Amino acid sequence: QSVLTQPPSVSGAPGQRVTISCTGSSSNIGAAYDVHWYQHLPGKAPKLLIYTNSNRPSGVPDRFSGSKSGTSASLAITGLQAEDEADYYCQSYDSSLSGWVFGGGTKLTVL
């Protein structure tokens, strides 16, 4: 059971917009610790998608965006493409655990 809660699954049709939430608490996101997002394809290494709440690494399409407010963060994907089908994880720091934590992951299905 992760301290960062994500929906197990989300889905959308090609071209649509989907959002993935990441809900924390006062010891992690609510304590102003930054949130980062990863895309994980089966059999591949996880890929950094968004860092420090809303920044995209070089090479990540601007279809991906991140935001943070209060004790939650969100990843938005617009113009959904078949290649976006993957697992997505949020990550932050938790002061109660004194360590870095991942959300439980969300499986995105492109219909």
Next chain:
Amino acid sequence: QLQLQESGPGLVKPSETLSLTCTVSGGSISSVSYYWGWIRQSPGKGLEWIGTIYYSGSTYYNPSLKSRVTISVDTSKNRFSLNLSSVTAADTAVYYCARQTKGMTVAGSYFDYWGQGSQVTVSS
């Protein structure tokens, strides 16, 4: 281009120690801007942070694994290692090493380069 490569046995017996090494190429493990971490993914589960080390040897461990984990660094060989003792079937997972880049603070760091992962199975 920075590359990380995990190496180590793919099969470990219960109660023994799992040992993995991550060799870094294309960059220095002694850079002051980066930390180096281990993350795992058990079958059907999500990512779990195991621990992190700085080139100076400072370590941070997941409290749930702390009693069994040791992470060390060898700057002369540009690599860092994971030892997980007293393993059980629950430690069967794909183990990743990754570079951890500091944000505004160490706590704000994120994993920006990952190895391909090393499958480790715990079985007799």
